Amino acid sequence: MKIFLNGYMGAGKSLLGRQLSAVLNYNYVDLDEQIELIEQTDIQSIFKKRGELYFRNLENKVLRDILEKEEDMVVSLGGGTPCYGDNMKWIKEVSGSKTVYLKATVQTLTDRLFLEKVHRPVISHLQTKPELEEFLRKHLFERAYYYNQSEIIVDVDNRDPEQIVNDIVEKL
Template identity: 35%
Template sequence: MRIFLIGFMGCGKSTFGRKLAAKMSYDFIDLDHLFESTAGTSIREYFNANGEEAFRQEESRILKSHDYPTNCVVATGGGAPCYFDNMDWINNNGVSVYIQMSPAALAQRLEKGKAKRPLLKDLNNAEIVDFIEHKLAERASYYEQAAITTDGMNLNIEELIAQVIYR
């Protein structure tokens, strides 16, 4: 079974994905790392050199063209489900799990590492919260298409495994 973790940057897709994959004895794939190894550059550098539209196109191509193992957990980029037909593709190729968190909780997690995030690097804390609120509103219709929604502040691996297996 392929499990695709979706949600806003900072919600824990990579951290939780590694734990979930280990618990299920599945492979773990981080789409951001896959992008960087395929593109031969960091996301930040690619984004700065080519712009967001080119980044989203390449991210979509990589998402859909990768040869995923039968059993894996995939941490997608925060915006990946929201472009082109990516969310439909995700739902047709595995079980999608939305890790949901409040804008304030996300901002607190993202503040320290914002320099690595092209969309946040020039924002102060209040602007980050506003940005997250706006982006979450834009992305809600995509994130809400997930087969499973889980609370990012109270993630429980055992409960999520049961939801995935018995959905």
């Protein structure tokens, strides 16, 4: 089985993906980390030097490589991965795959992301919390269509990671 965690940046995909893979004894893959290994630089530098289109094309290629692997794994997708091209369709077509939407409110995401926005290329230009909140509200609205196609939806607001992982395991 392949379990794909999706949701907006700051929802906890990487943290929860590592914990979930340990509980299930599955391999763990973080899509962004795979891209950084291939490019030998961080996501922020890829965006800055090559642009978002280059990043999305590379992301698509790495995702397709993961989809072809015949092993149990937990995959943390990038926040935009399900929203581009046919990525979500391809993920859902994989035999034995499950998609999990880690759903966080705009307020939770704003609180989590404001202090680390400098490391997030999509939001690094935003200066104030109200600007960030407005951006997140609009962006989350645009992406909700894709996220909500997930078979499993788990609220992550005000919850301990262990509770969230247990919730996901129960729903699998």
